Amino acid sequence: MSVxxxxxxxxxxxxxxxxxxxxxxxxxxxxxVDVVVxxxxxxxxxIVVEWAAQTSGANDVEIRARVKGFxxxxxxxxxxxxxxxxxxxxxxxxxYQSAVAQARATxxxxxxxxxxxxxxxxxxxxxxxxxxxxxxxxxxxxxAEQGAEGQVAAARAAxxxxxxxxxxxxxxxxxxxxxxxxxxxxxxxxGSPGPTLLTVVSQVDTxxxxxxxxxxxxxxxxxxxxxxxPRAARREGRLELVLADGxxxxxxxxxxxxxxxxxxxxGTLGIEALFPNPTGFLRPGQFGRxxxxxxxxxxxILVPQRAVREMxxxxxxxxxxxxxxxxxxxxxxxxxxxxxxxxxSGLVAGTVIVVEGMxxxxxxxxxxATRAAATADTTPASQVSDTSTRH
Numbered sequence: 001m002s003v004x005x006x007x008x009x010x011x012x013x014x015x016x017x018x019x020x021x022x023x024x025x026x027x028x029x030x031x032x033v034d035v036v037v038x039x040x041x042x043x044x045x046x047i048v049v050e051w052a053a054q055t056s057g058a059n060d061v062e063i064r065a066r067v068k069g070f071x072x073x074x075x076x077x078x079x080x081x082x083x084x085x086x087x088x089x090x091x092x093x094x095x096y097q098s099a100v101a102q103a104r105a106t107x108x109x110x111x112x113x114x115x116x117x118x119x120x121x122x123x124x125x126x127x128x129x130x131x132x133x134x135x136x137x138x139x140x141x142x143x144a145e146q147g148a149e150g151q152v153a154a155a156r157a158a159x160x161x162x163x164x165x166x167x168x169x170x171x172x173x174x175x176x177x178x179x180x181x182x183x184x185x186x187x188x189x190x191g192s193p194g195p196t197l198l199t200v201v202s203q204v205d206t207x208x209x210x211x212x213x214x215x216x217x218x219x220x221x222x223x224x225x226x227x228x229x230p231r232a233a234r235r236e237g238r239l240e241l242v243l244a245d246g247x248x249x250x251x252x253x254x255x256x257x258x259x260x261x262x263x264x265x266x267g268t269l270g271i272e273a274l275f276p277n278p279t280g281f282l283r284p285g286q287f288g289r290x291x292x293x294x295x296x297x298x299x300x301i302l303v304p305q306r307a308v309r310e311m312x313x314x315x316x317x318x319x320x321x322x323x324x325x326x327x328x329x330x331x332x333x334x335x336x337x338x339x340x341x342x343x344x345s346g347l348v349a350g351t352v353i354v355v356e357g358m359x360x361x362x363x364x365x366x367x368x369a370t371r372a373a374a375t376a377d378t379t380p381a382s383q384v385s386d387t388s389t390r391h
Contacts, residue, residue, distance in 0.1 A: 035357035038372040053211035057202025068191035096166035107155035114148035212268035318354035
């Protein structure tokens with residue numbers, strides 16, 4: 001009897017288990033996912049490239065002590081604007097004042113000797129014509145006159161050198177610009193053993209911006225622009241300067257120098273541009289990015305950046321199919337254009353893509369699509385170069 005009861009209990013358990021398993025096999029139909037879609041945009045886009053850059057003065061002039069001596073005065077305030085010809089430093093002039101006085105005395109002595117020699121020649125020449133004195137006496141007088149002329153010339157040159165050294169003791173600014181921190185203090189011995197750096201004065205009403213482009217970028221630009229490349233590079237007001245805080249400098253710049261060769265160590269080409277800086281806002285040594293339009297991409301395919309899914313360096317978008325399902329399609333993303341992305345391959349004009357709700361869909365799942373409001377972004381396409389500034 002107990003055996004029969006046990007068998008009946010096992011049978012019931014098996015029946016219940018089978019019923020439970022059978023109930024789980026009936027899957028509910030997937031629900032429809034709401035997404036926002038929009039057709040890809042097609043328009044001409046100016047391609048803008050950015051390069052890392054650093055500023056310097058239009059002229060950065062090193063101020064050096066050209067004569068030896070002790071500094072007796074620092075006449076300017078560091079970090080302020082100095083005018084051309086304004087006194088910056090004074091070296092003790094006493095030694096050079098004495099040298100000028102000595103050179104002046106030597107010159108006077110030489111001039112006196114020349115005057116005597118001139119008088120002797122003037123006196124002996126008519127006497128020699130009358131044979132009152134020998135021809136040899138006249139020749140000696142003429143030779144002495146020529147020697148005196150040479151002594152005067154040498155004394156005059158020594159006088160000029162002494163005066164130059166005295167003038168060098170007073171160090172003035174050769175340009176108008178910002179004067180940097182002094183590299184020597186009052187009382188320091190300067191000018192020995194060579195010209196001592198005292199400070200640097202930078203012209204800042206115009207700022208020079210240096211940047212480098214890669215060899216590949218140079219080749220692309222050269223092929224795109226052809227023979228007009230040198231003229232196009234130097235076209236006035238084509239460059240923008242993006243500052244460290246992301247703001248764009250008010251004035252546009254112009255390329256003034258393109259290096260003659262590709263640097264074999266870095267594979268880059270050096271370029272210099274000038275930017276007007278009338279208010280002195282920019283200072284030498286700042287870092288930023290130079291932005292330049294290089295070409296125009298015609299009939300470019302653009303999609304919103306939020307519609308692009310990036311994973312491990314690959315990009316994909318959700319494409320709406322005619323049966324209201326989604327295809328995850330890989331694409332090749334190019335330059336950024338404001339809030340959009342240029343797609344180099346993978347999409348064609350007329351393709352409708354998911355712009356919102358992509359994280360909720362799976363391939364083959366039915367969706368309920370709502371059209372996004374149309375927007376027009378005319379921002380130029382921007383590419384950031386990976387070249388760095390080197391000086």
